Amino acid sequence: MRSSFRLMLFLLLVLGSTCAGAVEYLNVEVKRGDGIYSLLRRYDLIDHGCNITEFRRINYLNPNSKLLVGRQYKLPITVLPYDGESIRTTTRDQNWDRAVAIKAYNMWLLKRRLRSRDYRQDGLLYVPHHIDHCSTFGAVTPATLPTDRPIIEVPSQSTTAAPRTFNIFGPTYATVPLIDRTMAGRIFYIVAGHGGPDPGAIGRRAGHLLAEDEYAYDVALRLCRNILEHGGTPYMIVRDENDGIRDDKYLEPDRDETVWGGASLPRNQKLRLFQRSDIVNALYEENLAKGITDQTMVAIHIDSRHRGQQLDVFLYHPEGDLVGAKRAEKILSTLKGKYEEYRPGRGYGGTVSYRDLHMLRETKPSSVYIELANIANASDQVRIVSPANRQLLADWLLIGLMD
CATH class of the missing domain: 3.40.630.40 (Zn-dependent exopeptidases)
Known part of the structure; x- marks a missing residue:
């Protein structure tokens, strides 16, 4: 009975937020030396141009805006209450590959100490904007790179003939x-x-x-x-x-x-x-x-x-x-x-x-x-x-x- 009530409360929170148009974003404080690109790069968001556009949109910034040290800014990462069952039921999307990508991102943040606890422990799931909104999302893994942008395999740096000859x-x-x-x-x-x-x-x-x-x-x-x-x-x-x-x-x-x-x-x-x-x-x-x-x-x-x-x-x-x-x-x-x-x-x-x-x-x-x-x-x-x-x-x- 208690678990059913908890699930109903979770659905009300999610549905209520959706109906009201409210989205909960991850907020971070800007450090000295941070710019938009360095901040997004720290959270592995820079590879997708739509993250940059979304960051400016949700923070009401224009292309010439600079970040202010000590101020909180919203990252293009949606914070959802984890339902305790799975990422797919939490996000109400049954796409398995999408769920794996979201889990991998949360684990990456944990490894980099950009979040202190696993989402299954603190009950907060982070969903980066590009997973659902960037057309380039499929290009982030070598297995899904488009054919017109080949996987980069680079040779080692070496001389081409005798020693010190290039x-x-x-x-x-x-x-x-x-x-x-x-x-x-x-x-x-x-x-x-x-x-x-x-x-x-x-x-x-x-x-x-x-x-x-x-x-x-x-x-x-x-x-x-x-x-x-x-x-x-x-x-x-x-x-x-x-x-x-x-x-x-x-x-x-x-x-x-x-x-x-x-x-x-x-x-x-x-x-x-x-x-x-x-x-x-x-x-x-x-x-x-x-x-x-x-x-x-x-x-x-x-x-x-x-x-x-x-x-x-x-x-x-x-x-x-x-x-x-x-x-x-x-x-x-x-x-x-x-x-x-x-x-x-x-x-x-x-x-x-x-x-x-x-x-x-x-x-x-x-x-x-x-x-x-x-x-x-x-x-x-x-x-x-x-x-x-x-x-x-x-x-x-x-x-x-x-x-």
């Missing part, structure tokens, strides 16, 4: 000396922008077409080689096996770039971006399992503005990523110092800010996103068409990344 840099620069080990134990994922079917921003100079992907790739290669010289471990995520570092002013555009592991670049922009972020995240988890925590993603691009607008190098970092912000500031400080050294009195107008970009939002390591120049501006073009200047950019970026 063919990716081309015949002139393939042999890489080990100058010192100041960056030993640090991992960098170097992601040159665009490539394949997408050349990125386009400029024109002296009758030549300047493609963003070619010049960003050359600087990225040079930075990658610099890191190797100092004992670090860089991964070139976007690759062109037959280009290498080129000491030419005008770099011939092509479309044969691949990614780490050898896959070609999809024509669809969204799939291209997820291909890169998935590879970075797979490598990050692989290296984290080895105990390596110092990992950084560096994205290199060249902007396109009005041709009369001259730009200094400017940088972005993810919201709430204090390490990424610190590294971006260090790079900017290095660039300012070098410009003052080489061109005293010129001044420097580069900036650091956070921005909601896919490669910042969807990758797990701390991240820095770098825009090297305005490809349409004649003065800025000198910064990228000169191979000596491209090497200087790579050298100064290296100094900025050194601790």
